[in-house]
Amino acid sequence: MVEETPWQQALRYANRANPYPFYEELRRTPVARQPDGSYVVSTYREVVQLLHDPRVTSDQRKRPDTPSNPFEATIITEDPSEHDVDRRRMMRHFAPPECPQTIADFEPEIRRVFGELLNDMKGKTRVDFVDEFAFPGPVTVICKVLGVPLESIPRFHGWIEAALDGLDFGPEANDPEQQRRTAAVPDQVAEFRQFLAGLIDQYRKQPGPGMFSGMVNDGGPEGLSQQSIVRNAMLMLFAGHETTVNLIAHSVLNLLRHPDQLEKLRRRPELIVPGVEELLRFESSVQFWPTRSALEDIEIAGTTIPKGAPIFLAYGSANRDPERFENPDRLDLERPDNQHVGYSQGIHYCFGAPLARLEAQTAVGEFVRRVQNPRLVEDPPPYRRNQIFRGPRHVWVDIDGIRD
Numbered sequence: 177m178v179e180e181t182p183w184q185q186a187l188r189y190a191n192r193a194n195p196y197p198f199y200e201e202l203r204r205t206p207v208a209r210q211p212d213g214s215y216v217v218s219t220y221r222e223v224v225q226l227l228h229d230p231r232v233t234s235d236q237r238k239r240p241d242t243p244s245n246p247f248e249a250t251i252i253t254e255d256p257s258e259h260d261v262d263r264r265r266m267m268r269h270f271a272p273p274e275c276p277q278t279i280a281d282f283e284p285e286i287r288r289v290f291g292e293l294l295n296d297m298k299g300k301t302r303v304d305f306v307d308e309f310a311f312p313g314p315v316t317v318i319c320k321v322l323g324v325p326l327e328s329i330p331r332f333h334g335w336i337e338a339a340l341d342g343l344d345f346g347p348e349a350n351d352p353e354q355q356r357r358t359a360a361v362p363d364q365v366a367e368f369r370q371f372l373a374g375l376i377d378q379y380r381k382q383p384g385p386g387m388f389s390g391m392v393n394d395g396g397p398e399g400l401s402q403q404s405i406v407r408n409a410m411l412m413l414f415a416g417h418e419t420t421v422n423l424i425a426h427s428v429l430n431l432l433r434h435p436d437q438l439e440k441l442r443r444r445p446e447l448i449v450p451g452v453e454e455l456l457r458f459e460s461s462v463q464f465w466p467t468r469s470a471l472e473d474i475e476i477a478g479t480t481i482p483k484g485a486p487i488f489l490a491y492g493s494a495n496r497d498p499e500r501f502e503n504p505d506r507l508d509l510e511r512p513d514n515q516h517v518g519y520s521q522g523i524h525y526c527f528g529a530p531l532a533r534l535e536a537q538t539a540v541g542e543f544v545r546r547v548q549n550p551r552l553v554e555d556p557p558p559y560r561r562n563q564i565f566r567g568p569r570h571v572w573v574d575i576d577g578i579r580d
């Protein structure tokens with residue numbers, strides 16, 4: 177049997193709870209060629225360098241081996257100038273300068289949503305902080321921001337889960353069970369697309385609340401095409417909660433694993449702002465991004481990435497790079513100079529970061545303030561399959577009660 181590379185080992189499901197020893201090995205070769213001809217970049221300096229390098233494209237259409245990607249072309253897989261124009265056409269319905277108040281106006285709603293989820297736990301002694309907190313909070317918030325009916329959550333959640341389960345970049349991709357999951361993806365994505373196309377059509381006929389209606393009724397040649405709206409709507413609905421769910425779930429898990437940090441946050445609630453940044457550095461909700469490739473030969477860290485080669489930027493590993501972060505495996509809510517790449521950098525820098533920050537600060541802050549004597553039931557907890565959007569499937573916690 178051929179020995180697996182550290183990257184292949186990190187991608188195995190059995191290592192989902194702790195890929196970090198494999199990342200450490202991987203970082204010895206900052207830019208590592210894989211047996212399939214792709215290149216994995218695992219060190220902070222090189223990840224940041226390539227994020228700002230115009231010789232790196234995110235556009236799948238420019239790749240010689242155009243991969244089968246369940247999520248079709250969106251701003252995340254466009255290059256300038258197409259990317260910049262489309263991103264602005266979306267952003268102006270979401271953030272400053274055109275919509276300076278959108279996110280700020282959601283603060284009371286976000287507080288109410290997470291507050292009610294905690295109220296619902298009253299009287300319970302054991303709670304799953306994924307199914308009862310980290311998932312329903314962000315999914316409710318993103319539905320309201322975008323204008324998606326809350327009743328549709330179970331349906332689109334099923335399609336997204338199935339699509340994520342079917343995506344495997346590791347050595348298990350060829351296992352018969354995984355191939356069955358992968359075969360199901362196109363149908364799930366088609367249903368998801370059809371659902372959003374229907375919703376967007378409805379908003380065209382009758383405008384309503386939220387960002388989707390704003391994008392559809394933007395009007396004139398300046399707006400996005402119908403197809404582009406549907407594809408980017410898929411991206412936003414999915415990226416707008418899957419990532420935040422994992423950040424909140426991992427935050428609960430890691431605070432319970434580090435009682436000194438939990439106690440510090442209880443005594444000094446203002447640490448929630450730098451604290452959430454550190455929690456995202458410590459366990460990045462987007463472990464890597466798989467859509468980049470080289471437009472030319474690129475010399476970097478003693479390696480040449482040949483033109484056309486796929487490039488994986490390993491954010492989860494860069495955020496644990498000891499060359500950039502002192503004691504990277506230590507959770508330190510007061511870490512100075514914490515410029516992690518959890519939301520990426522450069523032109524694809526996360527569009528939703530201000531919303532994600534507000535949600536995570538509210539959710540984790542309220543968890544710390546209100547949950548009495550929380551104790552982890554299972555450590556490590558079971559993990560979700562997906563390698564990019566890495567997070568626990570459940571975080572069972574025993575509690576003594578919920579404060580008002």
Ligand code: HEM
Pocket residue numbers: 234251252253263411412415416417419420423460461462465491517518519520523524525526527528529531532
């Ligand atoms: C903790 C939560 C989140 C994390 C960790 C996260 C992370 C990321 C990362 C790493 C990228 C860059 C991918 C790349 O090209 O390498 C990205 C892009 C993006 N994110 Fe987020 N995200 C989060 C929440 C959100 C939310 C709440 C929304 C929607 C409101 C959102 C929408 C997007 C969009 C639309 C892009 C594409 C931007 C572009 O290509 O210009 N994300 N995110």
